[in-house]
Amino acid sequence: MPPPGTHRRIVVERSLVDDVPAQLAALQAAAGDGRPAALAAAVVAAAVVESGGRGDAEVRLDVQVPRRDPGFADSVGPFGTVVALRSTVAGTGTELLDRVRDALGSAGRATRPARTLVRHEPAGDPPAFDGLTAERVDPAEPVIAHERVVTLVEHPGAGGVSLRLAVDAAACDAAGAAALVRRLAGALDALLRDPAAPVSDPGTAPRAAGRR
Secondary structure: OOOOOOOOOOOOEEEEOOOHHHHHHHHHHHHHHOOHHHHHHHHHHHHHHHOOOOOOEEEEEEEEEEOOHHHHOOOOOOOHHHEEEEOOHHHHHHHHHHHHHHHEEEEEHOOOOOOOOEEOOOOOOEEEEEEEEOOOOOOOOOOOOOOEEEEEOOOOOOOOEEEEEEOOOOOHHHEEEEEHHHHHHHHHHHHOOOOOOOOOOOOOOOOOOOOO
């Protein structure tokens, strides 16, 4: 694999339906703890698509979790650690969400890139650390070593939620990237509408959103 930043990326973003923010909030409330429900939902959707809907297939994903690397306990940053997650997608959405949230708390740090990295960009201002204020800066170009990067993006205010997919242009064209982000959005939509149902890869677009 070429070094990070040496290959071209195709980036596509798909807006999700208007009730997704409320559904994510309900997932977090149902969890009843600080485990990240929105990130777990994105991980489940990515795992379902990665597995092709085969419940017995083991999926290997890297996940960027919002916690400080222990080696930087007395300094500012970095504020995300990439961990390696291994799981099947057998069971209901609720069962898989619980497994993912548990695994994210104990998974080891990723030592080499998996095919796919999953991230979450929450809305709101970043926290202040020891009198310093962090400012969000959007990179002009994703600089990443993974073939795919799936990001669940919560937009400020009434901006809603979207899925952003960055893919290595050497492995996927624009049409393939668009089809893949539709599948990811469909899997996430199905999970949020009925978490008690078995997870599946619908392979079709979810309900239409008012924004692209």
